Amino acid sequence: MAYDALVLVSFGGPERPDDVLPFLANVTRGRGIPPERLAQVAEHYQHFGGVSPINQQCRDLIAAIEADFAANGLDLPVYWGNRNWHPMLADTVAKMRDDGVRRALAFATSAYGGYSSCRQYQEDIAAARAAVGPDAPVIDKLRQFWDHPGFVEPHAEAVRNALATLDPARRGSTRLVFTAHSVPVAMAAASGPEGGRYEAQLRETAQLVAEVAAPDLPYDLVWQSRSGPPHVPWLEPDVNDHLAVLAADGVTSVVVSPIGFISDHLEVVWDLDTEAAATAERLGLDFVRAATPGTDPRFVSMVRELVTERLDPAGTTRRRLGTLPVWDTCPAGCCQPAPRPDRLASPQR
Ligand SMILES: CC1=C(CCC(=O)O)c2cc3nc(cc4[nH]c(cc5[nH]c(cc1n2)c(C)c5CCC(=O)O)c(CCC(=O)O)c4C)C(CCC(=O)O)=C3C
Numbered sequence: 001m002a003y004d005a006l007v008l009v010s011f012g013g014p015e016r017p018d019d020v021l022p023f024l025a026n027v028t029r030g031r032g033i034p035p036e037r038l039a040q041v042a043e044h045y046q047h048f049g050g051v052s053p054i055n056q057q058c059r060d061l062i063a064a065i066e067a068d069f070a071a072n073g074l075d076l077p078v079y080w081g082n083r084n085w086h087p088m089l090a091d092t093v094a095k096m097r098d099d100g101v102r103r104a105l106a107f108a109t110s111a112y113g114g115y116s117s118c119r120q121y122q123e124d125i126a127a128a129r130a131a132v133g134p135d136a137p138v139i140d141k142l143r144q145f146w147d148h149p150g151f152v153e154p155h156a157e158a159v160r161n162a163l164a165t166l167d168p169a170r171r172g173s174t175r176l177v178f179t180a181h182s183v184p185v186a187m188a189a190a191s192g193p194e195g196g197r198y199e200a201q202l203r204e205t206a207q208l209v210a211e212v213a214a215p216d217l218p219y220d221l222v223w224q225s226r227s228g229p230p231h232v233p234w235l236e237p238d239v240n241d242h243l244a245v246l247a248a249d250g251v252t253s254v255v256v257s258p259i260g261f262i263s264d265h266l267e268v269v270w271d272l273d274t275e276a277a278a279t280a281e282r283l284g285l286d287f288v289r290a291a292t293p294g295t296d297p298r299f300v301s302m303v304r305e306l307v308t309e310r311l312d313p314a315g316t317t318r319r320r321l322g323t324l325p326v327w328d329t330c331p332a333g334c335c336q337p338a339p340r341p342d343r344l345a346s347p348q349r
């Protein structure tokens with residue numbers, strides 16, 4: 001075995017009220033988020049007692065991965081480190097070094113390409129290794145998994161289950177609404193080797209989920225959780241504005257499926273279950289939010305499959321449903337925060 005550990009790398013979230021502001025400071029350092037926006041977001045966290053569900057969701061996922069590894073004879077210890085809150089990745093990498101880990105694979109809890117979703121995790125891994133020093137383990141990030149059946153199938157089943165709770169007499173006026181985290185337009189344009197990859201992968205996932213879950217229903221991909229200063233354009237439409245357009249078009253019922261995420265963290269339980277649900281109520285729309293993969297056994301097994309496919313140099317064990325290009329190691333310069341000046345003149349797709 002070329003690797004001696006797996007490390008799950010996630011966003012991190014506060015676990016008590018006093019954590020909220022220092023956590024937000026870590027997330028937004030150097031990113032120009034207006035103080036008004038930060039105050040609002042702090043309130044969202046305080047609404048849930050200052051506790052984001054994301055860390056417990058990581059603990060649950062790791063316990064499930066460990067059980068799955070053990071049941072399938074994969075002898076690989078699983079570590080956990082976050083980008084923005086404890087356990088911080090640099091502390092985890094130091095512990096891995098102390099435990100004698102030389103080479104590890106990283107599972108980042110984001111399925112897509114793009115700066116925030118992929119490159120930034122790699123930068124955080126590099127920064128954590130640099131902080132630990134020359135004897136830090138080598139850490140290779142596993143591939144983007146937007147089209148893996150272990151990710152697509154739980155989302156599709158969740159959409160089907162959500163649809164089953166709506167009035168069947170209204171199916172003809174029901175819409176699937178897929179959501180993902182908005183990002184600055186410039187960041188979206190710079191994602192992937194030739195641009196536009198974040199949005200293209202999300203469109204592919206939406207199509208794969210919709211065709212399994214409800215091929216008879218129309219669907220849209222829209223955006224949530226916009227941040228940043230108002231003068232910077234981010235991907236639109238926002239899910240709340242989109243619900244208003246749908247209601248005006250005669251749609252009566254919506255299933256909102258957060259395909260941009262793997263678990264029901266704060267962006268889901270606040271931005272969708274609280275805010276978007278209130279928007280739907282105001283508009284008189286029947287609203288149901290589809291579940292995220294969480295610890296679905298297919299999703300848990302996917303993590304093991306990503307490890308084993310990486311160990312198979314011929315790539316014959318790779319399971320995927322999509323047709324967009326896939327790779328193990330991101331090309332240099334891929335997924336920058338904004339288009340590189342030398343590429344501004346070239347066409348983006
Ligand atoms: C693409 C993407 C994902 C999906 C990929 C992935 O999952 O990694 C994601 C996930 C998440 N985003 C999260 C939280 C936050 N994101 C923020 C700010 C931002 N997100 C961005 C993008 C993304 N974010 C961007 C471009 C910014 C602007 C600042 C910057 O350029 O970095 C802020 C600052 C305040 C604000 O919202 O303005 C917070 C608090 C949480 C934790 C939830 C919890 O605690 O349960 C999670 C999982």
Ligand SMILES: [Fe+2]
Nearest residue numbers: 116181225267
């Ligand atoms: Fe975010």
